[in-house]
Amino acid sequence: MLITLFYFFIAIVVIQIFYYLGIFGKFAFGKPQEITPKNLPVSVIVCAKNEEENVKKFIPLLAEQDYPDFEIVLIDDASSDETLEAFEEFEKQYSNIRLVKVQNNEAFWGNKKYALTLGIKASRKDYLLFTDADCYPTSKHWITAMTSQFTMNKTIVLGYGGYEKIERSLLNKVIRFETVLTAVQYFSWAKIGLPYMGVGRNLAYKKEEFFNVNGFIDHIQVRSGDDDLFINQAAHKANTAISYNPESFTYSKPKETYGEWFTQKRRHTSTAEYYKFFDKMQLGLFFSTQLLFFLLVILLLAFQFQWIAVLAILATRYTVIWTVIGFSAGKLKENDLKIWFPIVEIVLIFTQINIFITNIFSKPVHWK
Template structure:
């Protein structure tokens, strides 16, 4: 029985090495990205619901972008606080701001996709750049760097949306590690010609791409997924690229309690259930390989079965994975998580198991 487990362990490690070297290495070891300004017309789209304090801070950062041809489409999704009033003040202050007021609709109650659809239709520019109301760009060149990746063929650009660093917080490191790992996955699969998701905190596409797939209609009943489900449907090898220069990043305020972050991740996992079969398969295989890797290591070492061989395989796996994660984290300016990687990986796997089990017995809460 133990020899069978050893062979299974070796197979699991080969699967892990395939992911980290064969797929994730495409991003980790890729060349630095060139930025050649395109100056295409851009509509920056921000959908907000009860985000009064965030929009006060972050909308001016969008309005002050160093870009020759852009507008900002602010969508107030029936907020009950002062978000709409703040938007109206910005509309008066900045000439390139367009305001979309969304009233509650019984058929689309609380559905962000409905509000975004109205905003997209109101946008006057050919290219759309999305971020969330609680996000801000790292530089005044955000639009320039994201738009620079558009070409005649590449009409979808996947960007990186990170989270602010909180010193001496293990939870914050876990959140940022999970964000980096997710970004490495969708960046790498996009580079491999199999894009499957993007994040609404930093995402751009040509307006035609939205109408080519009839917008969100095929997954309108799914309350989340205005970003990843849309990309899962619309993106392909020919039309999708990525942007990962530091000037193109956006950042958000991270959750400060494990409960809030856990609830957020439950929504993300439940949305992934609607991905295409191959995308669900590759994500599932990656998670299963991580889980069985640790289980088999514990069993084989506990019985001291071929422990020298097991230790050598373990060291090889960690050397490869740590290197790939290290290079990737460096590109995404998340260098401090490199040291904590072994601990963060185990905590994340335990959290993911908890999420899957919890989602079986209850449905997560979606848009506000």
């Protein structure tokens, strides 16, 4: 029995090394990305619901982008605070800001995809760049950096949306590490021609891509997924590029309690069940091998079975993964996370298990 488990353990580690070296290494060991300005006409789309404080801070950073041809489409999704009033002031202040006011619709009550659809239809530019109301770009060249990856064929660009660093916070390191790992996954799969998701905090595509798939209509009943479900449907090898130059990054404030972050991750995880079959399988295999790895290590060492070989395999696995994560974190300017990898990986694995079990018995709440 133990010999079977030992060989199974080896197979699990081989699968994980394949993921990290064979797939994630495509991003980790890739060359730094250069920016070649394209000066394409761009509509920056921001949808907000009850984000008064955030929009007051961050909309001016968008309006002050150093880019020759862009507008900002601000969408107020029936906010009950002063978000709409703040948007109206910005519309008066900046000539390139256009405001879309969304009234509650009985058929699409509280549905962000409905609000985004109205904003997209109201936009006047051919290229759309999305970010959230609580996000801000790292530089005045954010639009330039993101649009530089568009070509005649590449009409979808996946960007990186990180979270602010909070000193002496383990939760913050867990949140940021999970964000890095997620980005490494969707960047790497896109690089090998199998894009499966993107994040609405930093995402761009040509407007025609939206209409080619009839917008969000195929998953309009799913409250989340205006970013990842759309990309899962519309993106493919020929039309998708990635942007990882540091000037293309956006950041937002992370959750400050585990409960808030857990609720957020429940919403994100719940959309994965609507992914294409292959994408669900590769994600399921990746996360299941992570869990099985730890369970088998504990079991084999507890029985002291081939313990020297187990420790050698353990060391090999950590060396490979640490190297890939290290290079990836460096590209995403998250260098401080490298040393925390062994700890935060364990936290993430058991959080994923908790999310999976919790989502079975109750549905997460979406959009404000």
